[in-house]
Amino acid sequence: MVSSGEGVQARRLAGAGAVLALTVGVGVVPGAAARRPPRHRDPADASGPLDLRLVEVRQVNRDLKLRVRTQGKFRLEALERRPDPIHPTARFLCLHIHHAGSSRVRQLCFGAPEHGKGVLGYGELRDNGSIKSFRRIKARVRRPTPRSVMARFRAGAAGLSPHVYYWRYLSHWRGRACTAPPPSGGRHLARRRRPRAAGKAATDRCLDSAPDHRSVKLRIHPVQPVGCTDGGHSPRFHGSRRRKRVALTFDDGPSAYTPKILKILTRDHAKGTFFEIGEQVPGLASTSRSVIESGNELGNHSLHHESRPGRASMAATSHRIKRATGFKPCLFRPPGGAWDSRVVADAHSLGMTTIIWDVDPNDWASPGSEAIYSRVVGNTRPGSIVLMHDGGGNRSQTVAALPHIIHTLRHRGYRFLTVTKLLHRHTIWGEVR
Numbered sequence: 001m002v003s004s005g006e007g008v009q010a011r012r013l014a015g016a017g018a019v020l021a022l023t024v025g026v027g028v029v030p031g032a033a034a035r036r037p038p039r040h041r042d043p044a045d046a047s048g049p050l051d052l053r054l055v056e057v058r059q060v061n062r063d064l065k066l067r068v069r070t071q072g073k074f075r076l077e078a079l080e081r082r083p084d085p086i087h088p089t090a091r092f093l094c095l096h097i098h099h100a101g102s103s104r105v106r107q108l109c110f111g112a113p114e115h116g117k118g119v120l121g122y123g124e125l126r127d128n129g130s131i132k133s134f135r136r137i138k139a140r141v142r143r144p145t146p147r148s149v150m151a152r153f154r155a156g157a158a159g160l161s162p163h164v165y166y167w168r169y170l171s172h173w174r175g176r177a178c179t180a181p182p183p184s185g186g187r188h189l190a191r192r193r194r195p196r197a198a199g200k201a202a203t204d205r206c207l208d209s210a211p212d213h214r215s216v217k218l219r220i221h222p223v224q225p226v227g228c229t230d231g232g233h234s235p236r237f238h239g240s241r242r243r244k245r246v247a248l249t250f251d252d253g254p255s256a257y258t259p260k261i262l263k264i265l266t267r268d269h270a271k272g273t274f275f276e277i278g279e280q281v282p283g284l285a286s287t288s289r290s291v292i293e294s295g296n297e298l299g300n301h302s303l304h305h306e307s308r309p310g311r312a313s314m315a316a317t318s319h320r321i322k323r324a325t326g327f328k329p330c331l332f333r334p335p336g337g338a339w340d341s342r343v344v345a346d347a348h349s350l351g352m353t354t355i356i357w358d359v360d361p362n363d364w365a366s367p368g369s370e371a372i373y374s375r376v377v378g379n380t381r382p383g384s385i386v387l388m389h390d391g392g393g394n395r396s397q398t399v400a401a402l403p404h405i406i407h408t409l410r411h412r413g414y415r416f417l418t419v420t421k422l423l424h425r426h427t428i429w430g431e432v433r
Contacts, residue, residue: 047205048173073146081111081121097167162222166215178206226430234354239383239422252392270416275301278317285324297418299331311346357387369400
């Protein structure tokens with residue numbers, strides 16, 4: 001059964017006059033069976049290089065991945081990011097997607113890289129198909145061949161939240177190839193179904209869409225990190241010194257100061273890693289969840305903040321964090337940085353890398369926000385792991401110093417990553433239950 005919104009979109013695209021083929025792709029979510037979407041190929045039913053032959057949309061973690069293959073070669077520089085789908089005159093290659101039960105259509109179009117980076121043109125369409133609003137969103141764009149293009153972007157950047165959607169592709173070529181008659185000998189061209197709409201669009205051999213007279217269902221699943229891979233040898237004091245990347249870490253939470261630090265990190269587009277004390281998690285489970293939901297990372301800091309904790313303490317802490325958030329830590333930080341071979345081995349047996357640090361401003365002693373700031377920015381190097389605290393006492397000085405630390409280091413060219421990313425390990429994703 002087709003929703004009312006799908007019907008509106010089908011009529012709109014039919015009015016644009018098009019036929020396309022596609023690969024139907026539903027998002028692959030970790031924890032589900034990992035299988036590629038079925039591929040559907042389209043005959044050569046349009047003129048020009050942008051006759052679409054294979055198309056795919058699927059979910060990969062929090063991202064959407066687009067894939068298109070065409071009949072002929074094309075350059076991204078020749079494509080218009082903000083085309084008019086109702087009266088097509090430019091060359092374009094776009095995905096149209098809309099919420100089930102709604103006629104609000106989003107348009108994502110390929111185009112030339114900007115400053116060497118991939119960008120998609122994102123537009124919201126009015127009911128008549130004209131563009132209501134437009135902006136650019138970041139995407140990782142690849143050209144596997146001169147006849148194909150792939151893009152991966154954060155679903156939320158295009159306003160796509162977990163829900164059911166319907167999608168299809170549109171392409172249009174402009175040039176001499178569009179005025180020539182169909183190639184001889186192509187019986188499938190003579191037999192191709194004509195769009196239902198009348199007028200110029202109905203006879204435009206270079207306007208293509210897929211699939212024919214319908215849209216494809218796509219369910220975007222809610223996902224979150226559920227774990228990460230063990231980082232190998234321990235302990236680790238820093239990451240690679242080759243690139244200006246740094247990990248900001250916070251110990252002894254969760255606490256009333258954790259949300260304040262998360263707010264700063266979110267506002268300044270930085271990520272952090274929070275090493276939590278197990279006994280504090282049950283009473284502040286929502287705070288722990290907010291760490292994961294905001295794209296930051298949780299680590300294990302023992303059950304009672306005891307020196308050289310045993311395996312049972314580590315296991316109990318990881319269990320409490322997972323029960324509260326759905327995330328199983330793969331990082332362990334011994335309180336006070338006190339470790340020996342037994343501590344490292346116990347952590348490793350639970351799938352955790354032992355993490356120490358190479359920058360310590362002694363913020364736990366409340367030396368003043370200026371002292372915390374100067375000690376961090378004065379000692380940070382590429383790959384540094386910075387120790388700070390969001391719990392264990394009054395952390396207002398750390399909160400006050402953090403924005404200035406981020407702004408200064410970013411001005412010096414640093415990026416702020418979680419420890420897992422700093423160490424080039426992988427996050428494991430799963431569907432939110």
